[in-house]
Amino acid sequence: MALRGALIGVGGVALHGHLPGWLERRDVEIVAGTDVAPAREEALRRRLPGARWYPDAGTLLEGEALDFVDICTPPGTHAGLVRAALRRGRHVLCEKPLVCRPEELRPLADLAARTGRVLHTVHNWQHAPVIRKAGELLRQGAIGEVRACRWETLRTKPAGGGGDAAGNWRVDPELAGGGILMDHGWHALYVVHGWLGRRPRRIAARLETRRHVRWPLEDTATVRLEYAAAEAEIFLTWAADERRNGASLEGSRGTLRIEDDAVVLTPSGSRGPGERWACPPPLSGGSYHPDWFAGVAAVFVAEVTGSPADRGTNLEAASLCATLMALAQASSRQGGSWLPIPAPMAPEASRARGGVGLSP
DSSP states (O other), X not given: OOEEEEEEOOSXXXXXXXXXXXXXXXXXXXXEEEOSXXXXXXXHHHHOTTOEEESSHHHHHHHSOOSEEEEOSOGGGHHHHHHHHHHTTOEEEEOSSSOSSHHHHHHHHHHHHHHTOOEEEOOGGGGSHHHHHHHHHHHXXXXXXXXXXXEEEEOSSOSSGGGOTTTOGGGXXXXXXXXXXXXXXXXXXXXXXXXXXXXXXXXXXEEEOXXXXXXXXXXXXXXXXXXXXXXXXXXXXXXXXXXXXXEEEEETTEEEEEOSSEEEEEETXXXXXXXXXXXXXXXXXXXXXXXXXXXXXXXXXXXHHSOGGGOOHHHHHHHHHHHHHHHHHHHHHTTSOOEEOOOOBOOGGGGGGTOOOBOO
């Protein structure tokens, strides 16, 4: 029998990013939706004529027999919606960032553990072809031990609403939880964490406003991470003159470069251009990435239908991201000082059985 799901938030990412992926699956049925904008009911019905519409999330959760909800609302609303869904026994898939503050996550993780529900964040960039190819080469030892990583996200403005503060939640501090760091930093952090496979020891960051001074949040962020035997730097901006993504990883045996939609491997000592793999579409191509959501859906469904013992990897990564985001903001307030990263702690309901570690 197919899992019954509902969309909470029926904006662009739900309609153009998530829904196409759900519609490809025979083991999932999206049966309902809700949004604070009633006009979006028509947009949902055009794609799902049989879906039921509810005026708000509370009414949906009370009135619909569901296995899970897919939360696609602005970040500032996530914690409350996740809590409400878990209390009603629903599995939860939630857009990034899972929470805006790390102290919001521990109670939610404990609630998910006590109720036996899955709490999963949309880490869709993990499933981009260029990211997957780079990860494959790293696992094969193509550049040896990674010693340095640099990530770069260049944008000219925030996605959605043309950057108008009156119509774009991304530049509303209450809804967004932060500027470019909250919008793109979460992606960069879980990707870099997946590549390096280790927990950093210290973090330093500077958040700046370089161009878009009319917004009450940063448009540029530089985050530095120190590991036992490596370092990473993440640069993010809405103040660039072009739209592009890139990354480089330096190892003991060579270098990997990610050039938006290609991966280039250059062994140490090589004088040639290196071996190149085309991996379209580009990381900077659009905001919805429906082709990447299929991987998210597959992992989420596997957690829901599989053994509880196999759950938690995604939640652990989300916990680290939440901790690093808060520490980056704190570091910037202190002039970019280095701050230690605390060791993870297991959630309340799973400590006794060696459950997933969550950052405090």
